[in-house]
Amino acid sequence: MILQALKEYYDRLSGELAPEGFEKKSLEFLIIINKKGEFIDIADTRESDGRKLLGKTFELPRSISRQGSNAYKTTFLLWDHIGYVLGLPVEDKLSIKQHETWLNALHSLSPELKKDEGVAAILHFYDSGEFKKAISSPKIEDCLKSKPCNMSFKLNSDQFDIIPCHKVVKNYVTENLGTAEKNDDGDDNDTDNKTGVCLITGERGTITRTHSKTFINKDANSLVCFQKNSGYDSYGKEQGYNAPIIKSTEFAYVTALNTLLKSSTQKMMIGNMATIFWSQKKTQFESVFAHFFIESEKDDPSSNVSIVESLLRSPQSGEFIQDSPNIKFYVLGLAQGGGHRICVRFWKTGYITDFAINIRQHFLDLELVKPDFEPRFYTINQLLKYASPLDDKDRIPPNIEGELMRSIMEGTLYPLTLLQLVLRRIKNDSPPKEGKSDRWGANKSVRIALVKAYLNRYLRWNNQTTKEFMMELDTRQSSIAYRLGCIFAILERIQEKAYPRINATIRERYYGAACCTPVTVFPTLLRLKNHHIAKLENKGDVIFFERLIGEIIKPPSELIQPIYNFPSHLSLREQGEFAVGYYHQRQDLFTSKKEDTHGTSDVSNETVK
Numbered sequence: 001m002i003l004q005a006l007k008e009y010y011d012r013l014s015g016e017l018a019p020e021g022f023e024k025k026s027l028e029f030l031i032i033i034n035k036k037g038e039f040i041d042i043a044d045t046r047e048s049d050g051r052k053l054l055g056k057t058f059e060l061p062r063s064i065s066r067q068g069s070n071a072y073k074t075t076f077l078l079w080d081h082i083g084y085v086l087g088l089p090v091e092d093k094l095s096i097k098q099h100e101t102w103l104n105a106l107h108s109l110s111p112e113l114k115k116d117e118g119v120a121a122i123l124h125f126y127d128s129g130e131f132k133k134a135i136s137s138p139k140i141e142d143c144l145k146s147k148p149c150n151m152s153f154k155l156n157s158d159q160f161d162i163i164p165c166h167k168v169v170k171n172y173v174t175e176n177l178g179t180a181e182k183n184d185d186g187d188d189n190d191t192d193n194k195t196g197v198c199l200i201t202g203e204r205g206t207i208t209r210t211h212s213k214t215f216i217n218k219d220a221n222s223l224v225c226f227q228k229n230s231g232y233d234s235y236g237k238e239q240g241y242n243a244p245i246i247k248s249t250e251f252a253y254v255t256a257l258n259t260l261l262k263s264s265t266q267k268m269m270i271g272n273m274a275t276i277f278w279s280q281k282k283t284q285f286e287s288v289f290a291h292f293f294i295e296s297e298k299d300d301p302s303s304n305v306s307i308v309e310s311l312l313r314s315p316q317s318g319e320f321i322q323d324s325p326n327i328k329f330y331v332l333g334l335a336q337g338g339g340h341r342i343c344v345r346f347w348k349t350g351y352i353t354d355f356a357i358n359i360r361q362h363f364l365d366l367e368l369v370k371p372d373f374e375p376r377f378y379t380i381n382q383l384l385k386y387a388s389p390l391d392d393k394d395r396i397p398p399n400i401e402g403e404l405m406r407s408i409m410e411g412t413l414y415p416l417t418l419l420q421l422v423l424r425r426i427k428n429d430s431p432p433k434e435g436k437s438d439r440w441g442a443n444k445s446v447r448i449a450l451v452k453a454y455l456n457r458y459l460r461w462n463n464q465t466t467k468e469f470m471m472e473l474d475t476r477q478s479s480i481a482y483r484l485g486c487i488f489a490i491l492e493r494i495q496e497k498a499y500p501r502i503n504a505t506i507r508e509r510y511y512g513a514a515c516c517t518p519v520t521v522f523p524t525l526l527r528l529k530n531h532h533i534a535k536l537e538n539k540g541d542v543i544f545f546e547r548l549i550g551e552i553i554k555p556p557s558e559l560i561q562p563i564y565n566f567p568s569h570l571s572l573r574e575q576g577e578f579a580v581g582y583y584h585q586r587q588d589l590f591t592s593k594k595e596d597t598h599g600t601s602d603v604s605n606e607t608v609k
Contacts, residue, residue, distance in 0.1 A: 037124025345402025485581025
């Protein structure tokens with residue numbers, strides 16, 4: 001299904017992507033020679049792209065997969081990296097072997113290719129020793145520093161074309177698409193040129209034994225691969241003959257996948273996972289999809305916010321997208337697997353309208369009252385960062401990124417592991433360092449938003465009749481754990497009011513026990529409350545706090561059960577409800593408003609700082 005969708009994407013962009021037998025590849029440097037093969041100069045094609053220097057992209061004869069100990073025995077047609085083209089660096093023994101392979105391949109070219117004046121000039125360049133002048137060029141230092149350093153040749157008389165792009169070379173590649181390639185051991189890959197029916201298209205053609213590389217990073221470069229002599233061969237069939245894919249189809253899906261992996265608009269990195277996406281036809285949704293999950297660009301910080309807000313308003317305004325809702329959409333998450341293999345973390349297909357509904361629900365679940373300095377919407381990387389130990393998303397357990405993305409795409413429950421990580425951060429984080437103001441401490445808005453979203457999805461997914469959690473304080477919430485969190489926040493605020501210069505509150509000492517085993521802590525905290533409240537000078541505060549706690553323990557509504565006994569244990573989900581209640585009550589206490597407290601209370605007029 002994945003390869004079929006990629007093949008369809010290649011067919012959709014057939015006029016924009018490289019044709020069969022070619023690939024779009026960057027060449028960082030070009031060796032300029034004349035028709036006699038004499039060295040002229042080395043041209044640097046790189047241009048600045050932010051902090052990086054990127055080489056110019058050309059449509060070159062397709063590279064061949066090369067791995068293993070004999071990989072140096074394979075080279076590309078008229079282009080390759082500096083080790084093959086010039087045998088540099090000279091101290092590297094592998095470069096010497098690569099250069100020998102390059103020279104042998106050049107002299108083994110067909111007479112048809114040697115008739116081209118550019119190819120003939122390259123042969124003269126080496127045979128006459130002109131390559132030594134290139135090695136002595138002062139620009140070689142820049143070549144050696146460049147990573148990567150792919151090179152080819154250009155005649156000084158050619159205004160635009162480089163030699164691998166000459167018409168004779170292109171015709172030769174097109175006419176010889178079915179010729180043998182080299183496999184990982186340097187042997188003929190398709191010497192028998194077996195034909196078969198393609199699993200993807202149903203067409204008959206020459207079967208590909210080893211599939212080309214598709215890089216998501218320097219270590220993971222094989223989406224489809226077959227291990228020889230390891231128990232995977234059956235009925236006398238080895239490697240690609242087990243799952244036959246013909247050469248034209250293999251080229252199409254690899255080209256499409258590499259195009260998406262290099263795209264700046266249809267690829268996003270979530271942790272160490274590369275997520276690519278495309279639609280059956282060209283759509284507006286395809287161009288804005290990444291903006292739902294990644295940070296805004298520096299030159300337009302509000303761009304992503306406006307797109308998400310447009311999505312949230314879409315049921316009322318209908319203004320979000322004009323695409324047909326019946327167009328198929330695909331999302332693929334890839335990460336490094338074992339060895340050089342690429343692991344598929346998740347694969348989601350559906351119609352555009354399904355994705356839009358589920359993504360909208362994701363942001364609705366995350367909605368939370370929060371300070372003005374907090375982001376309007378949280379990205380995936382922000383959610384993962386503040387759930388990870390030490391706010392380092394590289395420490396997130398494997399597969400969490402894929403499970404979270406899958407749950408968003410499908411509208412299902414977030415992974416339980418993510419809730420465990422967030423609650424551990426909330427309970428175990430140390431208080432802020434001296435001199436730093438962090439009123440919320442470990443109960444940061446982003447963490448509480450994630451907990452609230454998990455809880456609401458749990459209730460919805462399990463068809464619970466319990467009232468869902470709102471974005472702000474809900475005095476009608478019947479959850480005992482939620483109300484205990486509210487009480488804990490009030491008790492902490494009483495202590496802060498009684499001792500304005502206190503360094504550590506009950507939050508640092510009792511929070512972990514209060515949210516796990518309330519019966520062991522709350523009787524003690526209520527006794528301490530009596531001591532703290534006696535220190536308050538403003539009697540309006542005393543009345544305000546006492547009434548607030550009383551209404552939570554025994555609500556005015558008969559539909560909400562009073563708290564007669566403190567629970568002996570709270571489950572993981574109830575610990576999340578406790579955290580949300582604590583945060584909501586804290587936020588409510590510090591929100592500017594006026595309350596009838598039978599006296600003037602400055603608590604009710606505080607503002608978030």
